[in-house]
Every structure is written in C-alpha cells, then in structure tokens.
Amino acid sequence: MPELPEVETVRRDLSSAARNRTIDSLRVLDGRAIAGLSSAKLFRELKGRKFTDFRRRGKYLIADLDSGRSLVFHLKMTGGLQIQEYGDSLPRAARIIFGFSDGGRLVFSDQRRFGSVQLVDDVKEVPALNRLGPEPLGRSFTAAELADRLKGRTAPIKPLLLDQTVVAGLGNIYACEALHRASIDPRRPASGLKAAEVKRLHRAIRRVLNQAIRARGSSVDTYRDGWGKNGWFQVQHRVYDRQGKRCRRCGCLVKRETLRGRGTYWCAGCQR
DNA sequence: AATCGTTCCTGATAGC
DNA sequence: TGCTATCAGGAACGAT
Numbered sequence: 001m002p003e004l005p006e007v008e009t010v011r012r013d014l015s016s017a018a019r020n021r022t023i024d025s026l027r028v029l030d031g032r033a034i035a036g037l038s039s040a041k042l043f044r045e046l047k048g049r050k051f052t053d054f055r056r057r058g059k060y061l062i063a064d065l066d067s068g069r070s071l072v073f074h075l076k077m078t079g080g081l082q083i084q085e086y087g088d089s090l091p092r093a094a095r096i097i098f099g100f101s102d103g104g105r106l107v108f109s110d111q112r113r114f115g116s117v118q119l120v121d122d123v124k125e126v127p128a129l130n131r132l133g134p135e136p137l138g139r140s141f142t143a144a145e146l147a148d149r150l151k152g153r154t155a156p157i158k159p160l161l162l163d164q165t166v167v168a169g170l171g172n173i174y175a176c177e178a179l180h181r182a183s184i185d186p187r188r189p190a191s192g193l194k195a196a197e198v199k200r201l202h203r204a205i206r207r208v209l210n211q212a213i214r215a216r217g218s219s220v221d222t223y224r225d226g227w228g229k230n231g232w233f234q235v236q237h238r239v240y241d242r243q244g245k246r247c248r249r250c251g252c253l254v255k256r257e258t259l260r261g262r263g264t265y266w267c268a269g270c271q272r
Numbered sequence: 273a274a275t276c277g278t279t280c281c282t283g284a285t286a287g288c
Numbered sequence: 289t290g291c292t293a294t295c296a297g298g299a300a301c302g303a304t
Binding site: 001003059074075076077078112114115128162164171172221261262263 | 295296297298299300
C-alpha cells in the first residue's frame with residue numbers, strides 16, 4: 001500500500017527521471033483510471049508537454065505540466081508509477097502509458113483499480129486534497145498541533161490516525177508502526193491520551209516515516225518504486241503483518257484484530 | 273460534527 | 289484437482 005513514504009519515494013524517482021521529458025503518446029488501457037475524461041481529450045492536453053515538477057501532498061502525487069496544469073494521482077491500494085526505458089516490458093496491471101519522445105515512458109499500473117488520475121488547472125479543485133490535515137514531516141506539525149486535533153475525539157486513536165483530515169499521509173502500516181513505537185494501545189480513545197503520550201506519538205510518527213523513506217518504503221502487496229524495485233522497510237516492521245510472532249521489544253506475541261473494519265496489529269505486552 | 277458501516281476491485285488463499 | 293467463498297484495504301458516501 002502506497003502511504004506517505006512510498007509516494008515520497010516514487011515522487012523523488014520521477015523527479016529525477018521524468019522531469020523535462022516530452023510526452024508524445026498516450027495509451028489509456030483502462031478508462032476508469034481517468035474518470036470523467038476521454039483519452040482523446042487527455043492526449044490533446046498532454047501532447048508536446050513536459051513534466052516540470054513532481055510534488056506530494058499526503059498520499060497524493062502531483063505532476064505539474066509546462067502548460068500550467070497538473071495531473072493529480074492517487075495510488076490507493078495497489079497503484080504504481082514506473083519509469084521505463086525503451087525495451088522494458090510493461091507491468092502486468094498497466095492502466096495508462098505516457099510515452100516520451102525519446103522512447104521512454106511513464107506507466108501507471110493498478111491491480112485493484114482503485115487508483116485514479118485527474119487533470120486540473122489547480123490542485124485546489126480537488127476537494128479531498130483541500131481537506132487534508134498537516135504534513136506530518138512539515139514544520140507546522142508539532143506535538144501541540146497533534147494534541148489539538150485529537151482534543152475531544154472519542155474514537156480509538158488508530159482509526160483517527162488513518163483519517164487524512166487529522167494528519168495527511170498515514171495508512172494502515174505506519175499508523176500501526178507509530179503506535180507501537182510510542183507504546184500506545186491502538187484501541188485507546190484519542191481524548192484519553194496524556195500530553196506525554198501525544199508527544200511520544202508525534203515523535204514516533206515523524207521517526208517512522210523518515211526511517212521508511214530512507215528504506216525506500218515498505219514493499220508489501222504490490223508496491224514498487226519509480227524504477228520498479230522493492231523498498232525494504234517491511235523487514236523493519238515491528239507489528240504490521242507480524243501477528244503471532246514475537247514483539248521485538250518485549251517478546252510478547254503480536255496480536256491482530258479488526259478495528260473499524262481495518263486490520264490492526266499491536267503488542268499487548270508493551271502497548272498500553 | 274463525529275462516528276461507523278458499506279462500497280468499489282481483483283489476486284491470494286482457505287475450505288470442501 | 290478444481291470449484292466457490294472470503295478477505296485485504298483508502299477513501300467516498302450515506303446513515304445515524
């Protein structure tokens with residue numbers, strides 16, 4: 001699942017490999033991926049254009065064009081973006097192929113077809129993007145800011161961390177991993193967390209995201225970086241997908257339970 | 273306003 | 289072996 005560290009890794013890869021290359025062909029293999037737009041219209045917008053910049057906001061990847069417009073991607077569960085050079089074989093679940101005049105291409109793939117791309121004049125046109133909470137690695141995201149956003153919330157802390165309007169970019173993996181690193185039980189009501197616990201959680205979120213970016217993301221499921229290669233943060237997971245195994249910190253068995261419809265992993269020994 | 277269940281999709285896997 | 293049922297999950301949506 002592409003979460004903040006995975007999207008950031010892809011963003012960096014595309015920044016170095018796809019920037020300033022001229023688009024001269026487009027193949028849309030799955031029309032649903034460009035909801036509401038015809039491939040002919042999209043091609044008219046893209047033909048002869050270059051990508052000038054790749055930005056990220058939460059889990060959104062924004063590709064700016066030299067026309068002033070932008071493509072806004074959301075990879076959801078299994079979406080991926082890969083740069084390929086002449087002769088590389090297409091990924092299995094290829095959905096959109098942006099061909100470059102030099103023979104290379106940028107391929108959007110998506111096994112489960114939840115992901116999508118939209119063309120906008122301004123990213124402000126994307127309502128969900130406007131509603132996003134703060135960037136967890138940004139300067140404005142302080143422990144006090146997090147405490148403020150959790151104030152009065154009675155829901156369990158873990159599903160709140162998945163709420164993109166609370167903080168942008170965390171998904172199931174990093175919500176579970178951050179809570180383990182902060183030694184907090186995912187089922188605790190958010191409003192019941194003490195100031196020191198929120199501080200620990202804030203620190204844990206930033207740490208785990210930075211570590212995961214350094215490891216080029218977690219390759220569970222179909223995630224690959226912009227070159228089609230695996231990340232390696234999954235080998236450092238302490239609870240995610242480790243049910244029945246021993247907690248690396250206290251030796252107790254890692255549990256898995258469904259919380260608000262999402263698999264939740266934690267160690268009952270050291271997360272209180 | 274906040275919370276919570278349902279829905280989209282498809283490959284992997286369990287069960288018979 | 290081969291079939292069917294179940295499950296996973298990000299986020300939009302609707303109901304309460």
